[in-house]
Every structure is written in structure tokens, then in C-alpha cells.
Amino acid sequence: MLDQSEGYVTSDGRKIGGVVMEMKNITLRFGGVVAIKDISFDIREGEIRAIIGPNGAGKSSMLNVISGFYNPQEGEVWYRGSLRPPMKPYQVARQGIARTFQNIALFEGMTVLDNVMTGRLTKMNSGMFSQAIWKGRAEAEETENREKAERIIDFLEIQSIRKTPVARLPYGLKKRVELARALVSEPSLLLLDEPMAGMNVEEKEDMSRFILDVNDEFGTTIALIEHDMGVVMDLSDRVVVMDYGKKIGDGTPDEVRRNQDVIDAYLGVAHD
Amino acid sequence: MAQTQSGVGGLVSIPALLNRNASEFAGSPAYREKEFGIWQTWTWSQTRDEIEALALGLLDMGVAEGDFVAVIGRNRPYLYWSMVAVQMVGGVPVPLYQDSVAEEMAYVMGHCGAKLAVVADQEQVDKILEVNDQLPDFQRMIYLDPRGLRKYDHEHLEQFSKVQDRGRAARDRLKAELDARIARLDYDSTCVMLYTSGTTGKPKGVVLSNRNVIETARSSSEFDHLRPDDDILAYLPMAWVGDFIFSVGQAYWTGFCVNCPESPDTMMTDLREIGPTYYFAPPRVFETQLTNVMIRMEDAGRFKQWLFHTFMKVAREVGPKLLDGKPVGFLDRVRYKLGDLAVYGPLKNTLGFSRVRVGYTAGEAIGPDIFDFYRALGINLKQLYGQTEATVFITAQPDGQVRSDTVGVPSPGVELRIAENGEVFYRSPGVFVEYYKNAESTAGTKDAEGWVATGDAGFIEPDTGHLRIIDRAKDVGQMADGSLFAPKYVENKLKFYPNILEAVVFGNNRTECTAFINIDLTAVGNWAERNNIAYSSYQELAGHPQVMDAIQRHVEEVNLSVAEDEMLSGCQVHRFVVLHKELDADDGELTRTRKVRRRIIEEKYADIIAALYDGSPRVSTVTEVTYEDGRKGAIKATLEVRDAATVAVARKMAAE
Numbered sequence: 001m002l003d004q005s006e007g008y009v010t011s012d013g014r015k016i017g018g019v020v021m022e023m024k025n026i027t028l029r030f031g032g033v034v035a036i037k038d039i040s041f042d043i044r045e046g047e048i049r050a051i052i053g054p055n056g057a058g059k060s061s062m063l064n065v066i067s068g069f070y071n072p073q074e075g076e077v078w079y080r081g082s083l084r085p086p087m088k089p090y091q092v093a094r095q096g097i098a099r100t101f102q103n104i105a106l107f108e109g110m111t112v113l114d115n116v117m118t119g120r121l122t123k124m125n126s127g128m129f130s131q132a133i134w135k136g137r138a139e140a141e142e143t144e145n146r147e148k149a150e151r152i153i154d155f156l157e158i159q160s161i162r163k164t165p166v167a168r169l170p171y172g173l174k175k176r177v178e179l180a181r182a183l184v185s186e187p188s189l190l191l192l193d194e195p196m197a198g199m200n201v202e203e204k205e206d207m208s209r210f211i212l213d214v215n216d217e218f219g220t221t222i223a224l225i226e227h228d229m230g231v232v233m234d235l236s237d238r239v240v241v242m243d244y245g246k247k248i249g250d251g252t253p254d255e256v257r258r259n260q261d262v263i264d265a266y267l268g269v270a271h272d
Numbered sequence: 273m274a275q276t277q278s279g280v281g282g283l284v285s286i287p288a289l290l291n292r293n294a295s296e297f298a299g300s301p302a303y304r305e306k307e308f309g310i311w312q313t314w315t316w317s318q319t320r321d322e323i324e325a326l327a328l329g330l331l332d333m334g335v336a337e338g339d340f341v342a343v344i345g346r347n348r349p350y351l352y353w354s355m356v357a358v359q360m361v362g363g364v365p366v367p368l369y370q371d372s373v374a375e376e377m378a379y380v381m382g383h384c385g386a387k388l389a390v391v392a393d394q395e396q397v398d399k400i401l402e403v404n405d406q407l408p409d410f411q412r413m414i415y416l417d418p419r420g421l422r423k424y425d426h427e428h429l430e431q432f433s434k435v436q437d438r439g440r441a442a443r444d445r446l447k448a449e450l451d452a453r454i455a456r457l458d459y460d461s462t463c464v465m466l467y468t469s470g471t472t473g474k475p476k477g478v479v480l481s482n483r484n485v486i487e488t489a490r491s492s493s494e495f496d497h498l499r500p501d502d503d504i505l506a507y508l509p510m511a512w513v514g515d516f517i518f519s520v521g522q523a524y525w526t527g528f529c530v531n532c533p534e535s536p537d538t539m540m541t542d543l544r545e546i547g548p549t550y551y552f553a554p555p556r557v558f559e560t561q562l563t564n565v566m567i568r569m570e571d572a573g574r575f576k577q578w579l580f581h582t583f584m585k586v587a588r589e590v591g592p593k594l595l596d597g598k599p600v601g602f603l604d605r606v607r608y609k610l611g612d613l614a615v616y617g618p619l620k621n622t623l624g625f626s627r628v629r630v631g632y633t634a635g636e637a638i639g640p641d642i643f644d645f646y647r648a649l650g651i652n653l654k655q656l657y658g659q660t661e662a663t664v665f666i667t668a669q670p671d672g673q674v675r676s677d678t679v680g681v682p683s684p685g686v687e688l689r690i691a692e693n694g695e696v697f698y699r700s701p702g703v704f705v706e707y708y709k710n711a712e713s714t715a716g717t718k719d720a721e722g723w724v725a726t727g728d729a730g731f732i733e734p735d736t737g738h739l740r741i742i743d744r745a746k747d748v749g750q751m752a753d754g755s756l757f758a759p760k761y762v763e764n765k766l767k768f769y770p771n772i773l774e775a776v777v778f779g780n781n782r783t784e785c786t787a788f789i790n791i792d793l794t795a796v797g798n799w800a801e802r803n804n805i806a807y808s809s810y811q812e813l814a815g816h817p818q819v820m821d822a823i824q825r826h827v828e829e830v831n832l833s834v835a836e837d838e839m840l841s842g843c844q845v846h847r848f849v850v851l852h853k854e855l856d857a858d859d860g861e862l863t864r865t866r867k868v869r870r871r872i873i874e875e876k877y878a879d880i881i882a883a884l885y886d887g888s889p890r891v892s893t894v895t896e897v898t899y900e901d902g903r904k905g906a907i908k909a910t911l912e913v914r915d916a917a918t919v920a921v922a923r924k925m926a927a928e
Contacts, residue, residue, distance in 0.1 A: 013423065150308035155419070160537035162309065213420055 007044065010237050017045030020189060020221050021066065026075035028061055035061040036072065037245040043189070048215055049223045050232045053242035054265060059225040060102060062242065063193050066223060067099050068092035093122050098187035100178040102194040108167040112158060112177050113149060115166055119184035120145040152184045155217070156210060172203035176210070183214060190214070192224035196231055204228070208235055229266070233257065241265065285457035285482045287360045289524040294320035297500055297527045303349040306534035306542055314349060316527065324450070327357035328439030331446045333388075333412065333430070337362030337453065340384040340465065344368045344377070345392025347506040347532045350416050350432055352520060354390040359463065362453045366465045366477070367511040369864045370396065373902060378403035380467050384477055384708060385409040390432070394420040397429070459483040465708060466513050468660050469863040477708035478513075478660045487701040488663040489521030491684040495668065496630045502528035502549045503627070507539050512865065513660040514634070518552055543624035551631045555638035556866070558653075560794070561623055562642050563770050567798050583611035584648065591648035596672045616649045625651050632656050635865065639768035643676040655679050657739060661717065661724055662686075663702035667739045678738035688739065694729040695745040747870065749780035755842035757785070762834055762843045763868075769826045770795040774855050776868055777845065778881060784846040786884035788877070789823055790854050811852045811909055820914060823850055827916040835919035844918040847884050849891070852909035858898045883913055
């Protein structure tokens with residue numbers, strides 16, 4: 001284990017804390033296919049950590065390991081100083097980890113507000129009976145949850161679509177709604193799976209702004225996958241680069257940019 | 273000129289009016305704003321407390337009498353309070369357009385030497401920081417929304433709520449000083465300074481006194497019988513004189529409630545939720561709403577379409593008569609009532625116009641079809657004609673005398689005079705004090721007797737006394753053959769077609785007129801979708817042959833109607849192009865209030881204009897565009913130049 005108190009200061013003066021999550025020698029196989037091969041890295045308190053790589057590099061598998069959706073065959077996942085046993089995704093969510101998906105997973109028929117409210121599920125404690133008659137605890141809880149949801153809606157500037165069914169929204173906005181749903185659970189670690197995929201330049205700029213604002217305003221630790229290099233380099237504090245299931249680089253954007261293996265992976269060099 | 277030397281009952285300033293409202297209307301709502309999904313309300317007495325706390329905070333920060341304070345942001349109660357708080361401490365509020373680019377702000381703030389700015393958010397803070405080194409007098413900024421600003425150096429920054437806290441803490445110490453400063457305000461002290469967007473040259477700072485604002489607010493409120501229980505929606509730029517008069521002047525005089533939308537995008541929803549009783553919108557807003565209604569009607573079922581069209585026909589016949597109080601037969605009344613139940617009522621509700629008692633439109637000419645549509649629904653929509661220099665009101669239409677082609681009779685207290693060249697002059701208690709630090713322009717606009725040139729050419733209809741505006745006086749010119757050239761007259765006719773967003777007509781000193789056309793992406797895009805016409809960009813849609821055909825038909829129809837006017841028949845459009853980009857204020861082609869800047873357009877598109885006159889069938893061009901973030905790019909395009917059929921006027925006269 002790394003020393004918890006250790007940290008660093010970013011170029012723009014943010015203080016990054018100790019290790020939140022550490023992946024140790026992770027290997028993940030699907031039958032004969034090795035999706036992730038012996039990868040180790042850590043995520044620190046308050047940082048924006050990117051995992052990049054070409055298509056099929058194993059980025060999404062990696063994120064699924066972090067979120068507890070996949071259990072690696074080898075290796076250990078350490079979260080906040082303790083070894084994490086194999087878990088169901090909802091158990092991981094209760095630990096304060098939230099995520100968005102590469103191919104949007106919202107309830108299409110429900111309004112934006114309702115979708116965002118579902119993000120509060122892990123914070124609801126009232127019983128079924130109380131909720132059915134909507135009295136006492138359930139009522140108080142809903143009021144509080146709605147308030148939290150509204151603050152996030154305000155934060156992400158989606159007030160105008162509050163009552164719009166998600167199915168009617170354009171792609172870029174759906175992504176933002178998904179981010180809202182993840183945020184409303186007040187996560188301490190936020191996982192974003194290709195938050196900018198399929199977006200135009202303006203939408204990407206908006207999304208980048210929101211990611212930075214989330215990190216700044218709520219102090220949320222963010223791990224994101226992205227294959228738009230430009231965006232990642234501007235956004236993140238440290239970057240893990242994967243190719244064919246292996247880690248080929250790890251460091252600040254500048255270090256990664258100068259890494260010969262990374263350049264080769266992106267420009268395309270024959271693999272042995 | 274009969275002028276009240278002092279206000280009624282010592283009400284000589286906005287802070288004095290606030291004081292009266294806080295005791296007279298203590299418990300009734302003064303401001304509402306939707307935040308976090310819920311309408312938050314402040315009563316008049318709460319409003320006074322908020323403003324007072326802020327004013328004390330400003331005192332504590334050392335704001336001196338006569339200091340200029342910029343106010344920048346979208347319509348929010350806090351920013352309106354800021355303006356009044358600045359007045360309380362003897363300063364002059366200067367609201368700026370929130371979408372101005374940094375250089376524009378630098379000019380204005382440098383010109384008035386603003387020491388302080390109250391801004392909405394990080395975006396505005398960034399803009400000011402960008403030009404800070406050009407502003408030697410500038411000292412501090414107060415911001416509303418702390419988001420993203422935590423890590424900024426707070427040496428010159430202060431949060432709005434913190435300033436209020438400071439004020440509350442210093443109340444005992446500074447209250448006497450604040451009261452003294454309020455007491456020193458009189459009818460001649462400056463109420464506000466507003467920068468005119470200026471179709472030519474740099475913006476000018478129009479100084480309006482308390483007399484200007486309060487006298488105008490009083491007479492216009494009486495003219496339209498405004499009441500303390502009225503509601504308005506404040507959504508037009510705070511830097512525009514209209515918003516200042518409606519949301520501050522009239523609101524404080526009458527004591528009605530100012531409602532602020534949640535965000536610019538939610539304006540339509542908020543409009544519906546509030547249901548204002550007094551409403552102002554430029555023609556463009558009415559146009560967009562009508563277009564939306566029509567588009568949605570086309571998607572409706574057969575029965576609903578039949579219902580809509582049948583009853584709208586009834587409404588167009590009966591509605592305006594009912595509004596004007598003219599005699600209407602019993603059967604028509606019944607039919608209108610039925611229509612109200614089935615169509616007009618629900619439609620008005622959807623548009624947010626159920627409660628509108630007085631509605632105004634101004635700024636541009638409104639299409640007769642659009643105007644009649646709203647009148648037919650029973651919405652008392654009227655026109656007014658005004659200017660920043662007049663504290664808005666020059667003429668307005670009284671109830672019962674409303675027409676789409678005039679701008680009404682002189683407002684109470686206004687005298688009108690038409691000069692020999694057709695230019696309209698006025699004199700009123702609302703006439704501005706001066707252009708700040710610009711005696712030359714002041715003298716050029718306002719003469720010693722207080723007459724102000726509007727810059728518009730028009731005439732007074734002999735039998736009704738209504739004023740009709742033809743065009744900007746300086747834009748009115750002559751064709752090569754000596755006939756009258758009034759571009760706006762033709763442009764307005766073109767713009768009345770939903771497909772056409774903007775038009776610019778050329779022809780001064782030339783043998784024939786030509787035009788630039790901007791398509792309306794909403795209307796044309798919808799039409800394209802219905803007709804299975806694929807397009808990938810604005811540029812492609814604008815250049816589509818079928819779109820060009822449609823526009824050509826519009827131009828030719830306009831030519832027909834222009835030809836009917838003896839004086840202006842020379843202004844028929846002979847050739848036109850559909851532009852490959854929308855004219856945009858960011859590119860300097862329009863003013864912030866969306867008025868065409870002819871000279872800039874003429875320079876920028878000289879190559880296209882040349883092609884319009886040399887007979888070439890198409891023209892290739894490269895146009896520089898400015899993106900919202902200030903970066904520049906270029907659009908290349910090859911535009912088709914079309915000939916439009918015109919009516920040969922000479923032959924027509926011969927035939928007669």
C-alpha cells in the first residue's frame with residue numbers, strides 16, 4: 001500500500017490527496033481472451049484520472065472492474081485502504097462510486113427529473129409502507145431528494161428539459177442527464193465511460209467544462225475513459241494508457257505525450 | 273413645456289419609490305424568480321431589506337457618490353436590486369449587455385470610468401479580467417454565482433451575499449450616512465446611464481435623470497391603467513432602456529411584480545407558469561411563437577386542424593372588433609365564445625397569454641398577419657415607438673385605436689414635429705439629459721429648445737393623428753433615376769414571410785434594387801423535413817434550389833406589393849442572393865438589438881454586391897465568422913444569384 005498521506009499539487013494549484021483506489025496486478029479473462037493483463041495503477045483523492053487507449057485496448061473492461069461489474073481472475077482491488085472482496089454493482093454503488101455508460105443507460109420513457117431522482121435510490125431508507133402512503137419519512141426523504149436533484153439540474157444547466165421525456169432528447173443532452181443521475185448520488189468516486197463519444201466540438205467543450213466544475217465544486221474524484229486525446233490531455237491530472245490489455249504508459253499528460261510506446265500505439269506500429 | 277418641478281409627494285427617486293412601496297405594498301410580491309424548480313418570492317418589504325443591506329455593503333466598500341457601477345448579467349432580482357442599491361448610495365448604475373464581448377465591455381466601462389461591477393457569474397468575471405489592464409479606474413467586482421470562482425484571487429472579487437452580510441453588520445454604523453445620501457437624491461440627479469447599441473460608431477452613454485424615468489413611468493402607467501397586482505416577465509436585456517422602464521420605472525411607480533425566468537432556455541415555460549398581465553416582446557418573439565404554433569398544428573390530427581382553422585377564421589373577423597369595442601352581432605359573439613372555449617382559450621394558455629391585459633411590441637415593424645393573429649385571439653397587443661433618448665415612449669397606441677401599420681399617437685406629454693426631410697422630432701419630459709462625455713453628439717441630437725431628432729423618417733396621418741414610420745432617415749436615399757429609396761420598407765415586407773429571417777436591400781444611387789436574404793432555419797428546416805429534403809448544414813439548405821425557388825416567389829410577391837405604392841415602386845428587388853450564413857451580432861453585422869448595420873455589411877460582402885450588379889450567375893466568396901468564444905474561422909461558399917420578376921411601373925402607368 002502506498003502511504004495514504006502522500007499527495008501532490010497540480011500545475012493549476014489543486015491539492016491532490018492520498019490514494020482512494022488501487023488496482024494491483026489485475027488480469028481479466030473472458031474464456032481464452034485476455035482483456036486486461038497484469039495492470040496496476042492508483043486513483044488519488046480529488047484528481048481527474050484518465051484511462052486512454054485505442055479501440056479494443058480494454059478500457060471499458062478496466063472501468064467495469066473498478067465499478068465491480070467484472071471480477072478479475074487475478075489481482076486485488078483496494079478501496080479506501082481495504083481489500084475489496086468481489087461485490088455486486090449495487091454494493092459498490094453504496095460505497096459511493098457512481099458511473100455513466102458509454103452507450104447511455106437511461107430510462108427512455110421517464111422524464112429527466114425522474115431519471116435524475118433514480119440516482120438517489122442508494123440514499124433512500126424509508127420502508128415500502130411509508131412510501132406507499134407517502135407520509136412521514138418517505139415524504140421528508142422525497143423533499144430532500146428533490147432538492148438535491150434540483151441543485152444538480154441547476155448545476156448542469158438542464159432546467160429547460162426538466163419535464164421532458166429522455167427519449168426526446170438529443171444525444172449530447174442525454175449524456176448530461178446521465179452525468180446528473182450519477183452526481184445526484186453524491187459519489188466520492190465518479191466513473192465516466194467515454195463521456196464525449198459521439199459529440200461535436202461544442203458539446204465536448206461543454207462536457208469538459210462540467211467535468212472540471214464537478215471536480216472543483218464537489219471535490220469529486222473522477223476516473224474517465226476517453227479516446228479523444230486532445231480532450232483528455234487538457235482535462236486530466238494523470239493518465240493511464242492501455243493497448244491490447246496492457247498498460248503502456250502512466251503519468252501526467254506531458255509525460256504520456258512524450259512516451260514512445262504511446263506514440264506508437266496511437267500512430268500504429270506492427271505488434272509482435 | 274409644463275414640467276413637474278418635483279415629484280408627487282417627494283417621490284423623486286427610485287429609492288424613494290421603494291420606500292413608499294415597502295410600506296404601502298409591504299406584503300405583496302415585488303420580485304419572483306424560479307430557482308431550483310420553485311418560484312421564490314420577495315415581498316416589497318423584504319426587497320427593501322435586501323436592497324438596503326446591499327447598499328450598506330457598498331457604502332462599507334467605499335462606493336462614493338457619482339461613482340459608476342456596471343451591472344452585467346441576465347435578468348435576476350439581485351441585479352435589479354444592485355441597480356437600486358447603487359442609486360441609494362448616490363452612484364450611477366450602468367447595465368451592460370451580458371452577451372457583449374470583452375472589448376465592447378472594455379470600451380463602455382472605460383468610457384464611464386466604472387469603479388465597480390456587479391456581475392452574474394464566472395463568464396462575466398472572466399471577460400472583465402481579460403480587459404482589466406485597459407481599465408485604470410476599475411477596482412472591484414461583486415459576483416452572484418460563486419460557481420467556478422472559488423480558486424480565483426479574491427483580492428478584487430467579492431461575493432454578493434458577503435457584501436450584503438457586510439452591510440447588515442455595518443448597519444448601525446452606516447445607516448445614517450445611507451439615509452443622508454438617499455435624501456440628497458433629487459429629480460435632476462442621474463437615475464441610470466444606458467449605452468445605446470449604436471448602428472454606427474461607438475456606443476453612446478445616455479444619461480437619464482430621475483425626472484426622465486419617473487415622469488415617463490408615471491404617465492405611461494396611467495395611459496395603460498397599470499395596477500399593483502400586475503405581473504410582468506423580465507426577460508429582455510437589462511441594458512435595454514425598455515427593460516429599465518418596465519421592470520424598474522413602471523414596476524416601482526405602480527408597485528407591480530417583476531418575474532425573472534429560471535434560465536434563458538426556460539423562458540417559454542416560465543412565461544406560461546407566470547401568465548403575465550403586462551407583456552412586452554419584440555416582433556421576433558411573436559413571430560417565433562406563431563411559427564411554432566403553425567408547425568405544431570400541421571402535426572395535429574385532421575379534426576383538430578379543422579377546428580383550429582374554422583375558429584381562427586371567426587377570430588380574425590370578430591376578435592379585433594371585440595377588442596376595439598366595436599359593435600358585434602349576437603351570432604358572431606356566440607361563435608367567438610365557442611371558439612374561445614375550443615381554441616383561443618387553450619391556445620392562449622399554452623402561449624402564456626391567458627392573463628395579458630396590455631401587450632406591446634416595438635423595435636421593428638410587425639407583420640400584419642402576425643399582429644392580427646394575436647389580436648384575433650383577444651390579446652390586447654399594441655405598438656409603441658420609442659428610443660433610449662426619449663426614455664422609451666414617443667408614441668403608443670391607445671386601446672381601441674390599434675393598427676399594424678402605425679405606431680400610435682404621441683404619448684402623454686410628448687410633442688411631435690416632422691421636419692422638411694421627413695425626419696421625426698420630439699420633445700417630452702422623458703428627453704435625456706445628455707450623452708455622457710460627448711457634448712458634440714448631444715448638441716447634434718438635441719437642440720436648445722429640447723427637440724430631439726429620432727433619425728427616423730415618417731409622417732403623421734392627417735385624419736387619425738397616428739404616426740407612421742417609413743425608415744431610418746439616413747437610410748432613405750435616392751435611386752439613380754431620382755425615385756425614393758427606402759430599404760427598410762421593402763425588407764420588412766420580405767421579413768413578414770416566415771421563411772425569411774433577415775433581408776438587406778441595396779440600391780441607393782443605383783439603377784435598381786437588389787437584396788441579401790437570410791432564411792429562417794426553423795421554418796425552412798421544418799419545410800425541408802416535410803418534403804424529404806436532406807441537408808447537412810445551414811449553408812446547404814440556404815443554397816438548395818427548391819429553397820431558392822420559394823424565396824424567389826416571396827421576392828416576386830413583395831415586388832408586386834411594392835409596385836402598388838407610387839412613391840416606392842422603384843424599390844422592387846431585381847436580383848437577390850440567399851446568404852450562406854446568418855447575419856450575426858458577433859460578426860458586427862447586426863447590433864445587439866438585431867438591427868442591420870448596412871455600412872459594415874456593404875464593406876464585408878462587397879464581392880457579392882458586385883455580383884448582384886454585374887449580371888454574373890454565381891459568386892464565390894469567403895466570409896470570416898466569429899464564434900461565441902471569440903475565435904475566428906472562415907466559411908467558403910458559391911452562391912447563386914437569382915433574377916426576380918418585377919413589375920414594369922412605367923408600362924403600368926401607360927396602360928392606365
